[in-house]
Amino acid sequence: xxxxxxxxxxxxxxxxxxxxxxxxxxxxxxxxxxxxxxxxxxxxxxxxxxxxxxxxxxxxxxxxxxxxxxxxxxxxxxxxxxxxxxxxxxxxxxxxxxxxxxxxxxxxxxxxxxxxxxxxxxxxxxx
Numbered sequence: 001x002x003x004x005x006x007x008x009x010x011x012x013x014x015x016x017x018x019x020x021x022x023x024x025x026x027x028x029x030x031x032x033x034x035x036x037x038x039x040x041x042x043x044x045x046x047x048x049x050x051x052x053x054x055x056x057x058x059x060x061x062x063x064x065x066x067x068x069x070x071x072x073x074x075x076x077x078x079x080x081x082x083x084x085x086x087x088x089x090x091x092x093x094x095x096x097x098x099x100x101x102x103x104x105x106x107x108x109x110x111x112x113x114x115x116x117x118x119x120x121x122x123x124x125x126x127x
Contacts, residue, residue: 013039017066020044028052034059042066049073097122 003009013019018041025036028050036046037059046068063070086092099120102110104127114123 010035010039017042018044022047024049026050030055030057037062037066037068040066040068043068045069045071047071047073099123101126 014035018039020040022045023036023040024047025033026049028048029052032050033048033052033055040046043066048070062068087094099122100110100113101124102113104125107125110123110125114120
């Protein structure tokens with residue numbers, strides 16, 4: 001079950017030094033990483049998927065005190081080569097994923113549309 005890091009639903013899971021055996025952090029945002037440390041039980045695992053910037057004040061002592069294993073994962077290794085091959089050989093058609101195209105000069109409208117996840121999946125700028 002996916003729960004946003006700023007959700008008050010997570011407060012109960014931080015009680016008693018964490019609840020989840022495994023947490024997946026998918027945004028890379030420092031607040032989300034910190035929240036995963038709070039809700040992961042002692043000797044649990046955090047799988048770091050999100051690629052954010054550096055976290056200058058990473059709570060290393062929490063990681064050590066709770067003996068949490070931090071596991072990094074990267075979603076594009078062989079998968080990228082496979083996807084390009086499938087596109088090249090027309091095994092898949094990506095066009096149904098394209099929600100809209102905007103001229104590059106209309107990038108502001110494109111960003112607004114792309115931000116509405118109830119209407120947009122992928123939005124492309126045309127140069």
